[in-house]
Amino acid sequence: xxxxxxxxxxxxxxxxxxxxxxxxxxxxxxxxxxxxxxxxxxxxxxxxxxxxxxxxxxxxxxxxxxxxxxxxxxxxxxxxxxxxxxxxxxxxxxxxxxxxxxxxxxxxxxxxxxxxxxxxxxxxxxxxxxxxxxxxxxxxxxxxxxxxxxxxxxxxxxxxxxxxxxxxxxxxxxxxxxxxxxxxxxxxxxxxxxxxxxxxxxxxxxxxxxxxxxxxxxxxxxxxxxxxxxxxxxxxxxxxxxxxxxxxxxxxxxxxxxxxxxxxxxxxxxxxxxxxxxxxxxxxxxxxxxxxxxxxxxxxxxxxxxxxxxxxxxxxxxxxxxxxxxxxxxxxxxxxxxxxxxxxxxxxxxxxxxxxxxxxxxxxxxxxxxxxxxxxxxxxxxxxxxxxxxxxxxxxxxxxxxxxxxxxxxxxxxxxxxxxxxxxxxxxxxxxxxxxxxxxxxxxxxxxxxxxxxxxxxxxxxxxxxxxxxxxxxxxxxxxxxxxxxxxxxxxxxxxxxxxxxxxxxxxxxxxxxxxxxxxxxxxxxxxxxxxxxxxxxxxxxxxxxxxxxxxxxxxxxxxxxxxxxxxxxxxxxxxxxxxxxxxxxxxxxxxxxxxxxxxxxxxxxxxxxxxxxxxx
Numbered sequence: 001x002x003x004x005x006x007x008x009x010x011x012x013x014x015x016x017x018x019x020x021x022x023x024x025x026x027x028x029x030x031x032x033x034x035x036x037x038x039x040x041x042x043x044x045x046x047x048x049x050x051x052x053x054x055x056x057x058x059x060x061x062x063x064x065x066x067x068x069x070x071x072x073x074x075x076x077x078x079x080x081x082x083x084x085x086x087x088x089x090x091x092x093x094x095x096x097x098x099x100x101x102x103x104x105x106x107x108x109x110x111x112x113x114x115x116x117x118x119x120x121x122x123x124x125x126x127x128x129x130x131x132x133x134x135x136x137x138x139x140x141x142x143x144x145x146x147x148x149x150x151x152x153x154x155x156x157x158x159x160x161x162x163x164x165x166x167x168x169x170x171x172x173x174x175x176x177x178x179x180x181x182x183x184x185x186x187x188x189x190x191x192x193x194x195x196x197x198x199x200x201x202x203x204x205x206x207x208x209x210x211x212x213x214x215x216x217x218x219x220x221x222x223x224x225x226x227x228x229x230x231x232x233x234x235x236x237x238x239x240x241x242x243x244x245x246x247x248x249x250x251x252x253x254x255x256x257x258x259x260x261x262x263x264x265x266x267x268x269x270x271x272x273x274x275x276x277x278x279x280x281x282x283x284x285x286x287x288x289x290x291x292x293x294x295x296x297x298x299x300x301x302x303x304x305x306x307x308x309x310x311x312x313x314x315x316x317x318x319x320x321x322x323x324x325x326x327x328x329x330x331x332x333x334x335x336x337x338x339x340x341x342x343x344x345x346x347x348x349x350x351x352x353x354x355x356x357x358x359x360x361x362x363x364x365x366x367x368x369x370x371x372x373x374x375x376x377x378x379x380x381x382x383x384x385x386x387x388x389x390x391x392x393x394x395x396x397x398x399x400x401x402x403x404x405x406x407x408x409x410x411x412x413x414x415x416x417x418x419x420x421x422x423x424x425x426x427x428x429x430x431x432x433x434x435x436x437x438x439x440x441x442x443x444x445x446x447x448x449x450x451x452x453x454x455x456x457x458x459x460x461x462x463x464x465x466x467x468x469x470x471x472x473x474x475x476x477x478x479x480x481x482x483x484x485x486x487x488x489x490x491x492x493x494x495x496x497x498x499x500x501x502x503x504x505x506x507x508x509x510x511x512x513x514x515x516x517x518x519x520x521x522x523x524x525x526x527x528x529x530x531x532x533x534x535x536x537x538x539x540x541x542x543x544x545x546x547x548x549x550x551x552x553x554x555x556x557x558x559x560x561x562x563x564x565x566x567x568x569x570x571x572x573x574x575x576x577x578x579x580x581x582x583x584x585x586x587x588x589x590x591x592x593x594x595x596x597x598x599x600x601x602x603x604x605x606x607x608x609x610x611x612x613x614x615x616x617x
Contacts, residue, residue: 034285089163092173104148114205188258
């Protein structure tokens with residue numbers, strides 16, 4: 001009788017594991033794909049990510065994405081097998097560490113977001129103050145990530161036991177960490193402070209937010225404020241309700257177990273209640289799907305075929321090439337690269353530069369740009385564009401947004417704002433209106449364009465962008481001084497430096513060895529290899545060093561430093577390498593000269609032996 005009861009029990013348990021396995025796997029795959037798409041959407045649409053209420057949510061989505069990617073597969077694997085595999089102490093330690101850290105970070109982030117949402121809704125201007133923004137926005141988010149990692153490293157990973165307390169037949173090894181089994185006060189404090197307290201904060205903050213929003217709506221007697229606040233309020237409430245539903249039952253049961261009865265609902269908690277926490281990482285992407293209509297439009301536009309635009313796409317070819325005395329300039333041609341349309345001229349005065357766009361058809365300067373720059377990039381500037389039809393000038397400003405890993409500028413004129421953006425290590429620059437996804441123009445640098453004659457393809461895809469500005473500002477703003485200096489210093493300067501250092505070191509070591517051994521035989525063996533290397537290295541050094549030195553000065557200080565001399569004379573020195581290297585090898589390999597002599601000597605001998613024999617008569 002007992003055997004049959006045991007078999008029925010294990011059969012039911014096995015069936016429950018398989019049901020959980022099917023449910024989790026079915027929900028994980030779309031959640032993983034949707035999370036990845038949301039992260040890509042935020043990374044592409046930086047204007048949406050700049051909204052203060054979306055930044056903390058983006059961090060929360062990253063935490064949940066890590067949980068779906070790394071933590072949830074362990075749970076699915078356990079339910080598939082019905083046991084923990086591999087059943088080792090190290091595996092259970094790191095599994096519980098990952099589980100506790102990600103859950104704790106998610107709860108604390110949600111509690112912090114709930115508090116910060118009050119400031120964003122009712123006192124949004126406070127975050128414009130840098131010190132307030134760092135102290136009450138950036139720092140709390142950072143603490144919510146670092147604190148759980150350090151805490152659970154100490155009490156789970158570093159404070160490990162002998163490993164006999166693990167339950168390899170339960171999910172997450174029965175959550176039988178050392179502090180959970182042997183240190184009840186610490187376990188109760190962990191559940192109360194690191195799990196229960198964030199849920200209480202989330203609940204209180206959301207109820208208070210609803211009360212304040214309704215109260216302000218009644219006080220203002222209008223729907224304008226409510227419409228602005230409704231989206232942020234609903235966004236917070238929907239995610240907060242998910243956290244409360246997932247965590248509140250488990251926390252109540254756990255506190256009762258630690259304080260009153262250790263076996264209170266233990267089996268139900270392990271088999272059912274604890275699985276509610278996985279609802280968060282599985283359902284948050286779907287909640288975000290309803291909270292961001294821009295994301296749905298982005299997905300829809302990617303799936304549905306694009307309609308052909310009736311706007312004519314204008315294409316231009318731009319080449320960085322001085323023309324008839326135009327120093328540090330550009331030549332702008334039509335799409336067929338035949339007809340020259342514009343000249344771009346640039347003059348520098350210390351850390352200020354003036355750029356002029358000369359129209360070949362009207363024979364006059366139609367646009368000017370004056371901007372200041374430091375050693376890295378353009379800081380800010382002013383531009384003026386002449387409308388040839390009305391003979392009026394359009395004035396505006398260009399300002400760097402101080403992005404760390406990519407170039408981004410904002411052009412403003414007549415209450416309009418265009419965002420110029422070049423991603424990190426990208427050769428494509430896009431023009432679009434700020435807070436709008438429509439691409440107005442693109443500037444694409446040709447990959448195989450030569451070093452000193454950079455070539456670009458410019459396409460104007462919207463008539464709403466004035467015509468002259470694309471040829472004026474972008475080519476100079478997209479000129480990445482950091483990447484240019486990196487290329488000259490690392491890809492050209494470092495090899496030359498290594499050549500010099502290696503050759504000097506080789507000469508010193510050879511001379512030192514000759515003096516130490518005081519012999520001539522060893523020197524004769526080494527002299528040929530040393531002279532061979534020195535002669536070829538000197539050719540590389542002579543050809544590249546002046547070019548690299550001037551190029552670094554241009555990148556860091558003065559872009560027009562010896563530009564004409566470099567372009568017309570110094571750069572041609574690099575061709576000496578391929579022209580003279582065979583002649584140097586001619587003197588370095590006497591065997592080659594002997595081989596050539598033998599070829600000619602054999603030919604002469606053949607000519608001497610194969611001559612006609614005259615009759616003796």
